Amino acid sequence: MNIFSAFHAAIAAILDSIAASGRLPETLDYSRFVVEPPKDAAHGDLATNAAMVFAKEAKANFANPRQLAVEIAAALADLPDVAEAEVAGPGFINIRLKPSVYADVLRAVLNDCEAYGRPQGRGALAGRINVEYVSANPTGPMHVGHGRGAVFGDALANLLAFAGAEVTREYYINDAGAQVDVLARSAFLRYREALGETIAIPEGLYPGDYLKAAGEAIAKQYGRGLLDKSESEWLEPVKRAAIDAMMAMIRDDLAALDIAHEVFFSERTLHEKINGLSQIDKEINELRARGLVYDGRLPPPKGQLPDDWEDREQTLFRSTDFGDDVDRPLKKSDGSNTYFAADIAYHKSKIDRGYTTLVDIWGADHGGYVKRMSAAVAALSDNKVALDVKLCQLVKLMRGGEPVKMSKRAGDFVTLREVVDEVGVDAVRFMMLYRKNDAPLEFDLAKVIEQSKDNAVFYVQYAHARAKSAVRQALAAFPDLDLTPQALAGAPLELLQDEGEIALAKAIAQYPRLIESAAAAHEPHRIAFYLYDLASVFHSHWNKGKDRPQLRFVNSDDRNSTSARMALVVSLTCVLASGSRLLGVSAPDEMR
Template sequence: MTPTDDLFAAMRAHVVEALAALLPELPPENFARVLVEPPRDAAHGDMATNAAMVVAKAAKLAPPKLAASLCEKLSALPMVVSATPAGPGFVNIKLADGFVRGVVPAVLAAGPAYGDGPKREGGPVNVEYVSANPTGPMHVGHCRGAVVGDALALLLRKAGFDVTREYYVNDAGAQVLALAYAAYWRYLQALGTTMTEEDYAAATPSGLQYRGDYLVPVGVALRQIFKDTLSGPGATPADPSLWLDTVRDFTVEAMMAAIREDLAALGVQHDIFVSERQVVSEGWLEKAEATLTAKELIYTGVLEPPKGKTPDDWEPRPQVLFRATQFGDDVDRPLRKSDGSGTYFANDVANHLAKIDRGFPQLVQVWGADHGGYVKRMQAAVAALSDRKVSLDVVLTQIVHVMKNGEPVRMSKRAGTYITLRDLIDEVGKDAVRFTMLTRKADAQMEFDLDKVVEQSRDNPVFYVQYAHARCRSVLRQAGDPALADLASAPLDSLSDPAELALIRRMAGWPRTVEAAAVAREPHRIAFFLQDLASDFHVLWNRGRDDSTLRFIRAEEPEATKARLALVAATATILRSGLAVMGVEPVEEMR
C-alpha cells in the first residue's frame, strides 16, 4: 500500500492478504464480503473490518479467535499503529500519522481526478430522470428528481461508469391530448373567436378540458404561423381531424423548449431525448409482446379485484396479461385493455425493451415517490425481456415543501397553482437549489426553506461548504497561489495537531465515499461528506485564530507554512471535486 492509493481499498487488500496467509486452504471467493470501513466511533481508530466475522464460518473458527490472529498479522504492517479485536469479531485499525499524511500529496498530484473510480466493465449505464409530461412549466416537484438524477449521473461518471443521461418524453396518452385541446382553445382565442369557455368545455371530450394561462403564447404563435388555416369549416374542438396532429406536435415542441430552458437554468443536462410516441410508432410494443409471447409470459386472463373494491364495484374482464409474478411482482399486469388498446404499462415495457436493444445492461431511473407501486412491475418486465441480464434500479424522490417566513409557499405568480422551477431559481439561485435538494436522502420528505438557504450561518449547509472553499482560496491567494506541484513536494511532518490530522483523515475517505455513494445510488452522501469536510476545515481555521502557532501562513516558519498550504490546497481540491459531482460552482470569496 502506498500513500497514493485509496487507503480503504488498499487496507482491504492487506486484510485479504493476511487472511489468505492465515487460511491458505480457503479459496479467494470466501473473502468477497470482506469490508474495510470507518468505525462508528472515531475513537476506535481509522478503520474497521468485518473480515473475521464473514470468513469464520468457512474457516470453522470462532470469529473472536480469527480476529485475534488477524490483528497479529495487521499489527506487523509498517503503516499500522495498532489492530485490536472488538465485539463479536470486528477488528479496529489505527494507521500511523506519517502514513496518513501521504494523502495530501496524493490529492495534489491527482487534482480533480482524486477519488475517480477505475473504468468499469459491463457496459454503459442509462440514467433516466425528469421525464416530466410536456404539459406545462416545470415545478418544484420536478426539481428534486432533476437534481437527484443529474447528480447521480455525475457521481456515476466520477466512479468510473460510462453514463448516458436520458429524458423520456411522455408525449403520448390522454394528458398530451388534453394539452392539444387546450392549446387549440388558446389559438381560437388568438383569432378572436366568439366561442366562450363554456362552449369550449362543451365541445371538448370529457376529461380533456385542460387549462393553463402559459398556453396563451402558444395560441398566439399558432395564429402567427398557421393564420386561420386550422379554424376552417369543421375545424372545431368537436372535430379535431383537421387540426389535432399539427397543434399537438407544435405544442409539445413548445413545451419541451421551455422545459429545456428550465433545465439549463438549473444546470441539468441530458445526452438524449426519447419520444414515447416514437417508441410506439416504431413498433416496440409489438416487439415486446412478441418477445414475451415467445417466452410464454403472456396470456389472456381476468385479474382479481383491487384491494378495497367490493364485488359490486368490480367488473371482471379478459385482458392480455404479463406473468409479472414469475419475476417478483405481486400480481400479473395487463398489457392490453379489454378493448385491445395498450395500457400505460405496455408503453413503458416497450420503452424499456428499446433501452435494452440499445445496449444498456444497467438502467437507473429517478421517479416520484407516488410511482413507488410501479417499481416491481417494471423490474419484472426488464428481467423478463432481458432474461435477467439487465438490471433496473429505481430511485424514488419524495415531495418538497417550500417554506418562507415560516409558512408554506403555495402559489406561483406565473403558474397560478404551483411553484415553478424558475420561481425557485429566481429566488435563491441555481447552486443553492441544487445543493439543498441533495442535503437529504431522496426518499425522505424535505422542507425547502427559502430564508435558510440564503442565510449566512453554520445552519445553512450551502453557505457552510462554500465558505470553507472561499476560506481555502483566501489563504492560497494570500500566499500567491503556489503551484500544486510545488506544494506536493512539501515535507509534512509539521502537520501533527489533532485538527490537522482529522482533516487529512477525512480527505482519505473521499474515494471510498464516491464508490459507496455510486453503488448505493445515493448522491446525498456527497453533500454529507462535504459538510463534514467543511466542518473539519472550519475547526482548524478557528484553532488558528486562538493559537497563532496553527495559523496557515507564518513567515518565520517557511517549512510549516508550506505544509499547511499543501493541506489547504488539498482541502480545496476535494471541496471542488465534490461540488462538481453535485453540479454546484465553488465560490472564490463570500460577498
C-alpha cells in the same frame, strides 16, 4: 489512494497466506469483511471485522475469532504503514497508521486534485448505465417536485460516471395519450385567442398562461388556416406544435438548473405503426410467443370495488412469474395500449441499446408501478439487465418556517423556474440532495440563501472560499511560493502535527471510500452530507486559529509550516470542488 481498499486487499492477502498453510478454506468470500473507520477515533485509524466474519470457517483451526484476529493483527503490524495493530473485543482488529500515511494521502490528492477519489479496481463501476430522469409530461412548466427528480438524476449520473461507468442521461417524453390531446385542445383555444377571438377555457383544459406563446406560434405558422378545419384535421399539427413548445420550455427550465439530457426518447414513436404494426405490438407479440402474454381475467381489487368495474377478458403480461403480485393488463377496454405496454417497449429499447444497468427516477406516487416494471425488465432481458427505480418524495416549499401558500386558482402554482430564479442554482441543487431521495423534503426559500452556519449550502461553499482566501494570503506573505497542487506535493508534510490538521487529513482520506459506497448504493445525498462534515472539520480547526495564532494556516514567520499547511488547504479545495462538481454546485473562490 484509498487506504480502506488498500487495507482490504492487504488483509485479503494475509488471509490467503493463512489459507495456503491449510488453516482456512481457500474459497472465502472476501467481500464479506469490511475495513472502515472506527466509530471511536481513540481506537485508531482503521478497523476490520475480518476475523469475526470468518469465525465459522476458522473454527476447525482457531478456537475463537480472537485467535484468528491475533494472527491477522501480527501480520498487519509488519506492514510498513502500520504503527500498531491490536485485537479488541470479540475479535475486532484496530489499526493505527503511521502519520506518514496521511502525508501520502495528501500527496495523492495534490497529484490528482479533482480526479482524486475516482474509484480504481475493485470499487470502480463497469458497464453502460442508462439514467432516466425528469420525464415530466410535456403539458406545462415543471414544478418543484419535478426539480427534485431532475437534480437527483443529474447528480447520480455525474456520480456514476465519476465512478467509471459509461452513463447516458435520458428523458422519456410522454407525448402520446389523452393528456397531450388535452394539451392540443388547450393550445387550439390559445391559437384562436391569438387571432383575436375572446375565449373561455372550459373545465378540463389547461388554463395556464404559458400556452399563450404556443398559440401565437401556431397562429404565426398556420395563419387563419386551421380555424375552419375539424378537430380531426387540426389535432395532429396543433399537438405537434404544442408539444414542441412545451418541450422547449422544459429544456429551458432544465438548462437553468444546469441539466442537459443526451437522449430525448419520444413515447409517440413506440405507437407509430409501420406496416400496420407498432413497436409496442411487436414487443407484445414477442412476449406472447414466449408464453408471457395471454388473454385472461383478473380478480377485482380487494377492498372497495371501483364503481365502474366490469369483469372482462383482457391482454395480460405474466408479471407474477417475475415477482409481481398480479398479472398486468396491456390493453385498455377500447383496444389501445396501456401506459405499461408502451413502457415495456421503451425499456426493451434501452436493453437493445446495450445498457447493463437501468436506473429510473420516479415520483413516489409511482411506487406501485415498480414491481411490474422490474418484472418486465427481468422478462425482456432474461434477468441480465438490472433495473433500479429510485423514488423521490414530495418537496414542501417553505418560507421562513411557514408553508408557501399555493393559490387554488387553476393553473397557478409555484414553478421550478420561479424557485431557481429566486434562490439560485446552487441552493436548489444542494438542498434537493441534502436529503435521502425517499424522505420528504422541506425546502425553505429563506433559509437556503441565509449566510449562516444554519444553511448547509452556504457552510460548504464558505469552506471552499475560506480555503481559497488562505491560499491568497499565503501568496501575499510569500510571493515566490509555488502553490500549485503539484508543487505542494513536495511540501514538508511531516510538519502537520496538530490534531486538527490530522483530523482534516483523515476526513480527506475518507473521500474515495465515500464515493465508492455512494455510487454503489445510487445515493448522491451521501456526498452532500460528507461535504458538510468535511467543511465542519475545516471550520472548527480554522476557528482555533483565532485564539492560537500559531495554528493559523498562514504564518508569515514560518515558510515551511505555511507551505505544509497550504498542501492541506489545497487538498481540501480539491476535494470540496470535486464533490461539489458531482452535485452540480459551484465551489466559489470568494463569497459575495
